[in-house]
Amino acid sequence: MEPSSNEKNDVWALGVILYMMLYNKHPLSGDSNSLDVLVANASKLLSYNYEIEAPNNQPSFIQDLLSKTLSGREITRDPVSNIVFMLKNYFEQKLKIQ
Numbered sequence: 111m112e113p114s115s116n117e118k119n120d121v122w123a124l125g126v127i128l129y130m131m132l133y134n135k136h137p138l139s140g141d142s143n144s145l146d147v148l149v150a151n152a153s154k155l156l157s158y159n160y161e162i163e164a165p166n167n168q169p170s171f172i173q174d175l176l177s178k179t180l181s182g183r184e185i186t187r188d189p190v191s192n193i194v195f196m197l198k199n200y201f202e203q204k205l206k207i208q
Contacts, residue, residue, distance in 0.1 A: 118184040121193060125179025132168065137180055171200050 129137040166173070175196065178188040188196075 116184075117190050118187045121179050121187050121190060122181075122184075124193070125176055129176060129180065132172065137176075 126137055129135075175193070178196070179193065181187040
């Protein structure tokens with residue numbers, strides 16, 4: 111099967127980048143950053159059989175954003191337009207409060 115490149119893959123990549131910025135590890139690495147663990151999780155990734163564990167100490171907005179970007183199935187992943195809308199609303203609200 112040839113990998114596809116589309117908007118939903120870009121959304122997932124954004125989720126990985128955000129997760130790594132927040133937690134300093136890959137979302138599929140568990141408690142380890144070793145390459146062996148990432149390789150072992152490759153089959154989970156390819157079969158969409160994984161759950162991303164995000165610590166609960168983040169604001170609900172971050173939890174929601176990660177769940178919308180890191181969903182294992184493309185069909186349940188939000189499109190870029192929804193992510194942009196979500197970010198826009200969040201930052202507009204933050205700027206109004208300050």
